[in-house]
Amino acid sequence: MTDQTETDSRYAWFRLCVTVLVAVIANAGMWAIIVIMPAVEAEFGASRAAASMPYTLNMIGFALGNFAIGRALDRFGVAVSLILAALGIVAGLVLAILSHSIVMLSIAQLIVGLASAVGFGPLIADISHWFVRRRGIAVALVASGNYLSGAIWPMLLAGVLASDGWRAAYTVLAVVTFAGVIPLAFLLRRATSDATRDAAQLASTLNAQSSGVSPRVLAYLLGFAGISCCVAMSMPQVHIVSLCVDMGFGPVAGAEMLSLMLLGGVGSRIVSGLLADRLGGVRTLLIGSTLQCLALFLYLPAGGLISLYIVSLVFGLSQGGIVPSYALIVREYMPAKEAGARVGFVLMATIMGMALGGWMSGQIYVWTGSYEWAFINGIIWNGFNIAIMLWLLLRSTPRGPRITSAPAPQPA
Template sequence: MRRYDMTSSFNDSRYAWLRLALTLAIAMVANVGMWAIIVIMPAVEAEFGVSRASASLPYTLTMIGFAVGNFVVGRAVDTWGVSRVLVVCAIAIASGYGLATLSGSILSLSMAQLLIGFGTSVGFGPLIADISHWFLKRRGIAVAIAASGNYLSGAIWPILLADILEDQGWRAAYAVLAMSTLAVVIPLAFALRRQVPDSAHQLAEAASSANAVSSGLSPRALSWLLGLAGVGCCVAMSMPQVHIVSYCVDLGYGPAVGAEMLALMLLGGVGSRLVSGFLADQLGGVKTLLLGSVLQCIALLLYLPSDALISLYVVSLIFGLSQGGIVPSYAVIVREYMPAREAGARVGFVMMATILGMALGGWMSGWVYDVTGSYQMAFWNGIAWNGLNIAIMLWLLSRSRSQGMLRTA
């Protein structure tokens, strides 16, 4: 990668960092929908009188909409630019919140969350793909910062809405989120109207073409491989993230404690993403992702003997510090190995796979709980899926090395 350091004033410029700051602000508001449903899950379960697996359905539909949106919205950003797409998605998010406040059943709430998830997707993969065009030498940390908006939204907003949730209920909190989305995302979207020049695309194409040859895989084959790896790591990741509030309720600690652990987990994830961004700029995306996946597996193992209050706080922080950099590393790998002009679609596809893994894992953990009456087997299920991700990353790393040795010979 060092031989492409002859960047223009466009890459890693002062404007690029300003754009990154705006991107982070948008992401912190646009991503709230996927976390809000986790916080209100116990209240929804009690209000509608449904099982734990059924109460997980709105989250699953949110993540399905989020997954599909990452791919569809990512392609739209490639075509029309991020600014216009942000405005449309902000309206979709606000509409979803509004419909959710009117829901009278778990099914109608799930349908509203599907729309919220689809609109919310603009704050993740599409924004990450867009900001990746504006950096070359510091792309890893730029992607990590943009991706951190997702975790920051989950860490900050539940605390900001805590009083509203306690005094007025989750419907009032959703009304506040609808107004906040329109008031913040739409004005900031117009500040991102500047387009990437063709010269920057050409520079990025040169770097990605050289890396693609080293893997010996076509962009399509690599996309599917990364997608499978993404499902594996995110089924594992979803167990603590989706069910930590319900887990704390079962242990008698209450939903407020669970929300605090979720916030701690996500704040740890922000730190992990930033560190992983620096590592990705030095080691590359594959090695960074493999490291994060191994650490996540260790953290999941630590949950098994932990049910005391202090130990759960500590393990939740360890989990956040371990896994936060995994998903952004996929975007770095895509940009390292695939055509720049397809960044929105390619990043969107891989992000879609990771999010489908979260959706599958969120439901699967609830189902395992209903069958066994405990979250212990749900943790083991996550550990097994995590092993799949580690195996794929090891194979990809060994293949890249063997291809390089063959060319040298």
């Protein structure tokens, strides 16, 4: 039985608003490297593949951070995790500002990515404890903080980048992170009750038994599925600015397409969250993955400026709900007391897929001189994800936790 006075309560919605704001700030370092990639390539005289390495290290750090900070969240709570991570983000940004080589910048981005992860998986895991009826939309909104960050910060930093260079843009990020995340962390100190966690634990146990798959095996399957879908997802998200530069449209057009793509992703995540509250995580993820695959096909014939804007929006509207659905599947099938570590592990795999896909796309470009085969590579990986979700869907039908009213008091 779930305590209705705690989950889906007014405080839970207040906490959700604060959490989304923290996510928008904390995730900024993840997206900034994409915007400055052409400037870094020019400054250091690096190849396209070499210039992609800071992003790849950034995403590797982001992946590891989701798992490591997720485990810390289970033990120490979200407030302590946020404060320490904010200090880590600032330290990484400062090191990046002082960088004078691709290697040094890559190391700095590894630190930034590691600490920035607090704004994704750990926050998603935390907010999932506070909702039952509306868990899908709550998780989707927190996950949207990552995309909102990607939509807002590239546009805000584009002007600073053009006038003062990428180091000035990173200075702005360092100040905003320190002044924003740490004070907000103190608003998230409260934890859910043992009764709420016990009810969620019972529901996940029943679902795991119905699937006939152990949590460990399921985690590995979800991990590979996450890698597959995000290798596909990374091609447009990571290389859209560089693609626009190659086609003569300039980095500003690329930054606008990235923002449009991610704003579409925000809308997609919200709709997917509402859908997940009715259909569950597996079905919602399968729908999103199929739509993403179709959108990737649309990039192949797109060669004009207007068509790229339109396809980027379509892509964002197609794939935004995929990654949050993994967190919902974890909460449906895995122990509630391990939510931080379990969600962190699966989301770590999705981000590793982004890192792998970002590097693969750059390397394919080096080999072929275009991005066409990089899109085809993404489509193939996307097919693996669809196959796994279909298999899991046929194995079981997840059930949500029961919510009942508190018993009426008995007469003396």
